[in-house]
Amino acid sequence: MSQLTLKTEGDTHVVVTRRFAASPESVYRAHTETALLQKWMTGPDGWSMPVCINETKPGGKIRYEWSDGNGGGFHLTGEYVALEPFSRIVHVERMHLPDPTPDNHIETRFEKDGAGTLMTLRMTLPDAATRTAMLATGMEHGMEASYARMEEVLAA
């Protein structure tokens, strides 16, 4: 029931959907409260998010730092554009790898869906090449996580 979908749309969008067995209020809070975010937005297995700055107001700053526990890591900065409890969050973010990637404009919607919530996350990149670049740069980290998991499997 919690099947995640992820697809590109047009030249500049990436759209992610996911269902949760909780109210829109809970899902919204888990996306905006620092203590809750640090419990789940930790990335690949074994990683943590030691820094989570999250000023939940229009213009408020976002800074997430991830660590692999061995001195490796990367961070993301951004700003909130709009917050509508408990249905909608609009923010801009960029990864630092360490050079900043072009701005990714993200609208996250939470809609009541039966007893649960349907989340729709829509990323908008400035142009087709930026989306290509984002997917290519993210690929590096995705690969790393996959190789790490593969190592676990092989070691078992």
Added chain:
Amino acid sequence: MQTLDAAFSALADPTRRAILSRLALGEATVLELAKPFDMSQPAVSRHLKVLETAGLITRRVEGAKRPCRLASSAIGEIDRWLDMLRQALEQNYNRLDGVLAQMEQEEEGNVK
């Protein structure tokens, strides 16, 4: 995946990203690419060489012209990465399921 590093540095340059953006719309010649970017043809050719080495574009010969297009392998890499992003997100959201279950439990506890 030995082209990954090359693809990464090729995409780090804003002009090359703009060239790819143009090629996403369809095939173009060096002359067609040089015009909107206000660059000399040798300068565009240097960028194209980097993109071609990184496997992001391919070129074919048509008389004296060598039109460029996005490489299908570049598109394949992106599809593969989408699968990995899906997995990374799925890990985050599976953890969120646990956080939410705990939140709703506490909520019920407060009501009672």
